[in-house]
Amino acid sequence: MPLPERALISRIRKMSHSARVKLPAGAGVVAGIGDDSAVLRNKTGRDVLVTTDFTLEGIHFRRDWHPAESVGHHCVTRGLSDIAAMGGEPVAVFLSLALPRDLPQTWVDGFMRGLVRQAEEYGATLAGGDTAGSPNGVLADIILIGSVPQGKVLLRSGARPGDAIYVSGTLGGSAAAVLEMERTRKKVSPRDYSRHFRPEPRVEVGRVLREKRLASAMIDTSDGLSVDLAHICKESGCGAEVEADAIPLARVGKPSHEVDLELGLHGGEDYELLFTARPNKKIPSRIAGVPITRIGHMKRGRKILVIDPQGSRSELLPSGWEHFRE
Amino acid sequence: MPLPERALISRIRKMSHSARVKLPAGAGVVAGIGDDSAVLRNKTGRDVLVTTDFTLEGIHFRRDWHPAESVGHHCVTRGLSDIAAMGGEPVAVFLSLALPRDLPQTWVDGFMRGLVRQAEEYGATLAGGDTAGSPNGVLADIILIGSVPQGKVLLRSGARPGDAIYVSGTLGGSAAAVLEMERTRKKVSPRDYSRHFRPEPRVEVGRVLREKRLASAMIDTSDGLSVDLAHICKESGCGAEVEADAIPLARVGKPSHEVDLELGLHGGEDYELLFTARPNKKIPSRIAGVPITRIGHMKRGRKILVIDPQGSRSELLPSGWEHFRE
Numbered sequence: 170m171p172l173p174e175r176a177l178i179s180r181i182r183k184m185s186h187s188a189r190v191k192l193p194a195g196a197g198v199v200a201g202i203g204d205d206s207a208v209l210r211n212k213t214g215r216d217v218l219v220t221t222d223f224t225l226e227g228i229h230f231r232r233d234w235h236p237a238e239s240v241g242h243h244c245v246t247r248g249l250s251d252i253a254a255m256g257g258e259p260v261a262v263f264l265s266l267a268l269p270r271d272l273p274q275t276w277v278d279g280f281m282r283g284l285v286r287q288a289e290e291y292g293a294t295l296a297g298g299d300t301a302g303s304p305n306g307v308l309a310d311i312i313l314i315g316s317v318p319q320g321k322v323l324l325r326s327g328a329r330p331g332d333a334i335y336v337s338g339t340l341g342g343s344a345a346a347v348l349e350m351e352r353t354r355k356k357v358s359p360r361d362y363s364r365h366f367r368p369e370p371r372v373e374v375g376r377v378l379r380e381k382r383l384a385s386a387m388i389d390t391s392d393g394l395s396v397d398l399a400h401i402c403k404e405s406g407c408g409a410e411v412e413a414d415a416i417p418l419a420r421v422g423k424p425s426h427e428v429d430l431e432l433g434l435h436g437g438e439d440y441e442l443l444f445t446a447r448p449n450k451k452i453p454s455r456i457a458g459v460p461i462t463r464i465g466h467m468k469r470g471r472k473i474l475v476i477d478p479q480g481s482r483s484e485l486l487p488s489g490w491e492h493f494r495e
Numbered sequence: 496m497p498l499p500e501r502a503l504i505s506r507i508r509k510m511s512h513s514a515r516v517k518l519p520a521g522a523g524v525v526a527g528i529g530d531d532s533a534v535l536r537n538k539t540g541r542d543v544l545v546t547t548d549f550t551l552e553g554i555h556f557r558r559d560w561h562p563a564e565s566v567g568h569h570c571v572t573r574g575l576s577d578i579a580a581m582g583g584e585p586v587a588v589f590l591s592l593a594l595p596r597d598l599p600q601t602w603v604d605g606f607m608r609g610l611v612r613q614a615e616e617y618g619a620t621l622a623g624g625d626t627a628g629s630p631n632g633v634l635a636d637i638i639l640i641g642s643v644p645q646g647k648v649l650l651r652s653g654a655r656p657g658d659a660i661y662v663s664g665t666l667g668g669s670a671a672a673v674l675e676m677e678r679t680r681k682k683v684s685p686r687d688y689s690r691h692f693r694p695e696p697r698v699e700v701g702r703v704l705r706e707k708r709l710a711s712a713m714i715d716t717s718d719g720l721s722v723d724l725a726h727i728c729k730e731s732g733c734g735a736e737v738e739a740d741a742i743p744l745a746r747v748g749k750p751s752h753e754v755d756l757e758l759g760l761h762g763g764e765d766y767e768l769l770f771t772a773r774p775n776k777k778i779p780s781r782i783a784g785v786p787i788t789r790i791g792h793m794k795r796g797r798k799i800l801v802i803d804p805q806g807s808r809s810e811l812l813p814s815g816w817e818h819f820r821e
Contacts, residue, residue: 205546205581213539216535219589221638223625225630228630297545300549301549301554305632306630314543
């Protein structure tokens, strides 16, 4: 197995280099690709955020359903969203990429274009990574480095009983595309399901919530409301009550229609922010142009309850987001 | 494909948690596993180092030849060595791990044990990562975060014509094990080839060289002397001349014997430090207990020449380290 295939890898390396055109000087990335480590400089009094996310062919995407650019875009969005969920600002992105030998170069080009464009959109420089041959399918590990004023990070553990629960944007839009593709066994139009193919991290919303000290706990909805709210509850040692009627459901498809409540409760990969705030905090109905909706409140205990429009309560069990089932 | 297999992954997550027993307070890792990002705090006036390395089954290791603990040990050593090569100090390690469903839990336990033990040996805390199911083979991406006083990082680009070239320890020991396993198609004793199965990063050597301002450029010998010296030459815009006789060759096997010069010149994964120093710098013959050997000097031009014991010169072409050829 004479892997990694050096010609292909050298092309990617070159691409990474050329992507680094707007390397900031002084702060940010001091030295990038071409040394053993990248060197990052933080402004004084800031903590460093680090998050990593695997994106694997066949699990997180399918090459026949997802355009290469969308995969690159999605891949880096996952990391950007993790930084947003801490109230942080993206600084640098690292990509470890393993590619099958028969992968067309056009696919790699599209993937890198989607990734670099989205990273730069949110101020993150592609600063390094690693490449290898893959025995099977495209394997990408994204590492996002972010920055936040010292001690100001927003954790999952800060919620208290009585805090209100909010979510940005709408839920269920990404999962709706997956369901539709699984049902029809065909790809769908990226334009009709943009939340799945071009999700956006809520970096600006997170920054505002942190700067104005509005949120007590925060997470991004990468796994789905039921799972992510359970994380906040667990880390904060509380329960929660959610009003089914209040959940902002995404509109998808053509003609567009609202997704089912089930998708709003359990669908993942929307990359919205789910946060709590003390009851006396006034939360704007929009932050950085994104609607903010109050969906319930934190309670004593451990349980998460959903109240339906008739007022009856049922327990909301975390139902994980399983990506594709082939 | 109902992946990731949640039970297995939750076991790894638990293990990662328990590995975090000695979480340092104040500096270092502020918040680790259990939030969207890890939070790292640097002492004031320090730059952050980031490096990532893929370790893929079938390319970097074979499950039938390499004990699980050795794979975990090796995997994190690659990152630690990159930090050492910058003169940095390891702070935190992140692990993105994708596992095949049929992988025995004992393998995962051994891998994590080898990884965590080696990381802690060099002061790095396992601070997070990501887990997924793997469609094919074990996939591990290691991210090492290090720290270095601001502006004091040792780069590959600092060498000048006339600088002496040094290498720590011995070369060729790791590649000798691979050659032997490929020749015999059998595993070899990890004790007789410890450089391959338990390589050590030269973190302390790198730190001393940086603190005492002894080195002008530095890299670790992960790809092999010919390739890594070519990196220094390229980044520094120089050529080099190496004395074949001076190269410190590893002793391996049982009974132990010295490896061939070819392995000393081209064998990778020894994780020694290759560095240059101005001609007026007095370099100790040992640093942190590790022998340091002068093997040549930097020259004008682009070429790298080897001088054999008879004094004849030939060009040393970078000959990449290709891991396994199955």
